[in-house]
Amino acid sequence: MFVISPINDKEEQRALCARMGAEYHPGDMAYRVTIEGKEAGIVSFFIKGKTGNLRSIDFLPESRDFEVMFIAGRTCMEFMDRVGANEGYYLSPDPENERLTKALGYRRLPDGRWFLDTTGFFVDHCGSAAKNEERK
DSSP states (O other): OEEEEEOOOHHHHHHHHHHHTOOOOTTOEEEEEEETTEEEEEEEEEEETTEEEEEEEEEOGGGOOHHHHHHHHHHHHHHHHHTTOOEEEESSOOGGGHHHHHHHTOEEOTTSOEEEEOTTTTTOHHHHHHHHHHTO
16 A cells, blocks of 8 residues: 655655655655555655646655556646646656656657646546647
8 A cells, every 4th residue: 555645844855855866955845655654755846836847756766666656646746736736847757767757648848848737637637638639
């Protein structure tokens, strides 16, 4: 079983980033991911106006489970969408795991950035996916 929960303490977030090998950014929000009660990963993100920026999804090598990473990423994305940050970028996707980036719904822009408009994404996924495809 896995659990995804918000980190409310910045020192705790800093320490978890260090253990996961993730960059710590004091202004970021983050989710902790545990699998079978053991720390497994961290998802870092920030919101600027109506833009939700997924910074990174970092897991310990022995805890990298595609489905858990996918659900952790989507949990973060859904939170940003819920608070009105509907357009967003995935700033530091793992270049070795482009499959995860695409599965989350992000698409590469001509300038190389990964973008997703989540308007309606968590209500009508198929319609939203088609809308994002049209914007290419």
